[in-house]
Amino acid sequence: MASIQLHGVIDATIFEVDKLPGGWWMSFLKVLYSYKLKEIFGYKASARLYATIHLDNAKVAATRRLEFDKDSPPQWQQSFHIYSAHLATQVIISFKVTGFQTTQVIGRAYMQAEELLSGKPVDKWLEILDEKHHKPLSGAPKIHVELRFSRATAHPNWSQGIKTPDFPGVPYTFFTQRNGCRATLYQDAHVLDEFVPKIPFPPGYKPHRCWEDVFDAVSNAKHLIYIAGWTVYTEITLIRDPRRPKPGGGITLGELLEKKANEGVRVLILIWEDKTTVEHISGKNGYSLSRDEQILPGYKSPLHHQKIVVVDSEIPNGESSSKKRRIVSFIGGIDLSDGRYDNQSHSLFRTLNTVHRNDFYQNGFSDASILKGGPREPWHDIHCRLEGAIAWDVLTNFEQRWRKQGGGEDLLVHLSEHGDIFIPPSPVLSPEDSETWNIQLFRSIDEGAVDYSWPNEFHHNVFFNLDLVNGKDHAIERSIQDAYINAIRRAKNFIYIENQYFLGSSFGWNTQGHNLGKVGAWNLIPKELSLKIVSKIEAGERFTVYVVIPMFPEGIPDALPVQPILFWQMMTMDMMYRDIARAIKAKGLKVEPKDYLTFLCVGNREIKKSGEYEPPEKPKDGTDYSRAQKSRRYMIYVHSKMMIVDDEYIIVGSANINQRSMDGARDTEIAMGAYQPHHLATTQPARGLIHGQRLALWYEHLGIFDDTFLKPESIQCVRKVNEIAKKNWSLYIQEKLDDLPGHLLSYPIEVLHDGQVTILPGSEFFPDTRAPVLGAKTDLLPSVITT
Known part of the structure; x- marks a missing residue:
């Protein structure tokens, strides 16, 4: 059978x-339901059929x-919009039954992948075969399916970028695109x-300071402060730069939140990891905390990983006496927690007696302490502030989560009851304004973490229109x-990525001889990137993807779970480089995959x-x-x-490029996708604030323009x-000690001409460790933890 891309x-x-x-399974179920054992034993004795x-x-x-019915076969009548990037020989439809704390495959139906290549609908009744012997099941049942495949390259937006200012956004989503908004982008x-x-910054660009803006937003809130995060540490201070003092800036986050709660502001916090210091003020004066416990002792799965701050704010350029308020939201990668405060110098030792004196953070050594000194673990991150109708969508997300996991409806501020104060969701910038967004x-989320408040007469077409998928009795x-x-x-020319995982x-x-079993890291992003590059090589066009990741995941680098994560990362890189190398060879080009x-x-x-x-x-010793202390070096x-x-479209959020963040049924995540309609790369390169953000980041990392x-x-x-x-990496690992001219380092791997990823000579282990750069597979942890 032919493999089809x-x-x-x-x-x-x-x-x-x-x-x-x-x-026997069907006979058992028919007996069970005939004698109404389901009514006797309840849900545990129920069976449900799905495909x-x-x-x-x-x-x-x-x-x-669907609930089993002995007199009627299941009728799902359900449609799906499936993104695919798979090399496959077959489409397999599995008919399953779940119940009694087990799931059984009743049978499978098969269609050859090449049947889909015509692009026309393929409507068939497929025989359901026995899984083991591939023979028709007793009674010769069939399953009715229709499949239609559309090539990515045939889509009108393929490699066209954002063609017009009225681009409608990503289809089949819960939240629609909002126009006339403002985004403020932060680095660190x-x-x-x-x-x-x-x-050469674009007009209107200026650096913004994330924690200063968060401090101002929280300080100025009059009605509500909603916070969601993986962790919140109330002993941190947000204002630390002695050259930029603010009134009241010396207090801790906990003192600030308690102060606002005492003023009558509703303060609600959703966190996953509890730093315990919140509890002394939890429950006071409208201050409420809700958290989840760890699922597995010592491991973090799944996580509530969204990082959100939602506040009410004054109307910009309004009268000082006006009582009118609006909603402003912050999302991104930065939790309000210890170790996150940093700037573009990312010092290892020089701030330990100033801004990091009371905030020493180092998670790569088991016994790290300010008493033993640096290097601290520098922290590089991206965040954003959202204004306009989009800020209300972030509010909606928090309210849905609070109703499901927090303190219920009563604790929320019902803005509809304050119509004389809160202006409704509306544009903050006109379509003609050159700075509009x-x-x-x-989101990545499911009904275990969010209250969708579906209507009673819920129809499966809602799932299709919102591109929701089915989990175990809940929407994803x-x-x-x-x-x-x-x-x-859509990308035309290049992609620049910064992410904690890849x-x-x-x-x-x-597989390279490894028995990978059911790793289940199915997200399409790495394959989409390599297939995009391959298509550009085949078309004779330039295209470059830059990916900035940590030197190694946070934690002890030679221990679990860091080593298996590095192994999955290596497998991902290897797959991508092999795709690219095959395309280069087929075109006879004299270039390298890293080009x-x-x-x-x-x-x-x-x-x-x-x-x-x-x-x-x-x-x-x-x-x-x-x-690391003697060599005076550490990763950022x-x-x-x-x-x-x-340079025309940006995604910023809390989601990593791994299965945990992209799955939907695992870690809860939030992100925004944005563009400036007056700064598109249509006839000339985009030169708006997204372009400015990239150049500022590159200057931070490279130290030059x-x-x-x-x-x-x-x-x-x-x-x-x-x-x-490459030069910076050589300076980083050499014995001679000197300040680095820039922070950007080659990732320490060797890429061969055929795309194989292997050990970089002289860099089998990360500097100052015995941790293999390429990682190691282990069976001691389930892949659901490490992917």
Whole structure:
């Protein structure tokens, strides 16, 4: 059977099964329901029938689960909009029964993948076969399906970017695109006054300071402060720059929130990891905290990972006496917690007696302490502030989550009852304003974490129209992955990514002799990127993807779960580079795979200066901690979750590029996708605030500006970046100690001409550790934890 690259969209409908088959399972269920044992034993004795769609081994859709009826076969009549990037031989429809704490495959039906290539609907009654022997089931039941495949390259938006200012956004999502908004983009929690990049910034660009803006927003709230995060640590201070003091800026976050609660502001907090310091004020004066406990002791799965602040705010440019209020929201990667405060210098040692004296954070050593000194773990992140109707969508998300997981409806501020105060969702900028934004909200979430408040007469077409998928008796929303896929497919010239993790598309991995079993890292993003590059190579066009990730995931680098995550990451990189290398070879080009796709990380190294903090203790000799302290180096932890496409479209949020964040039924995530309609890359390169954000980030990482950076898709640019990063890596690992001229480092892997990812000579282990760069597979942790 031929393997077919099904890169595009499969519109599928599973209608019904024509009859229930024989066999012991069906006989058992018929007896069970005939004697009404279900009524006796309740839900535990119930059985439900459903169907799934697989492309070879990768599950891509599942129907809702229908109660077993001994007199009537199931009729789902359910449609799906399936993004695919799989190399598959077959489409497999599985007929299943779940109940009694088990799930059984009744049978499977098969269709050859090549049947879909015509692009026309394929409407068939398929025989349901025995899973083991592939023979018709007793009674010869059939399942009615319709499938239609549309190639990604045939879509009118393929490689066209955002063609017009009225681009409607990503289809089939819970939240529609909002126009006339404003977005403020942040790099890191703080920006020093002396960070003045010598680059050609677009008009209107200026650096913004995230935690200063959050402090102002919370301080000025009159009615509500809603916070959601993976963690909230109330002992931190948001204002630390001595050259930028603010009235009341010396108090902690907890003191600020308690002060606002005492003023009558409703303060609601949803967190996953409890830092305990919130509890002394929880429940006071409208202050309420809700948190979830860990599911597995010692491991974090699943997580409530959204990072949100929602407040009421004054009307900009309004009268000072006006009581009118609006909603302003913050989302992104930065939790209000310890270790997050940092600026573009990302110092390891030089701030331990100033802004990090009471906020020493280092998660890479088991015994790290301010008493033993640096290096601290620098933190690089991306965040944003949203104004306009989009801010109300973030509010809606919080309210839905609070109703499900928080303190119920009563604690929420019902804005409809304050119509004389709150202006309704409306544009904050006119369509003619050159600084206006169009913004859309995306999520990874399911009904276990959010109250959708469906109407009683809920119809399955709502699932299709919102691109919701079925989990175990609940809806799953994964529009963040859909947004990434749409943006990658639209991309014309280049993509720049910063993300805490990078793994996925396990259906395309080269197993290299490993028994990967059911890894289940199905998200399409890595494969979408490599297929985009391949299409550009085949078309004779330039295209470059830059990916900045941490040197290694946070934690002890030679231990669990870091090593298996690194292994999955290596498998992902290897898959992508092999795709690219095959395309290069087929075209006979004299280029390298890294001319199209480059992985980078960031790190710092500092010489000792006079007046530096002197710790009273020292780390134990022979440890990673001791070696890093002596070599005066450490990675800068990349916690960003951002993608920039052609300098005209940006995604910022809390979602990592891994299965946990993109699945929808695992970690809860939030993100926004945005563009400025007056700054599109239609006839000339985009030069709006997204372009300014990328240049500022590159200046932070590289420490220089070069004219080639204005055309990041060019081979001159990618080779320039790779050259600088390679030189910085050499300086980072050499014995001679000196300050690095820039933070950007080549990711320490070797990419062979055939795309194989292997050990970089001299860099089998991360500096100052015995942790293998390529990671190691383990069976000690389930892949649901590490993917």
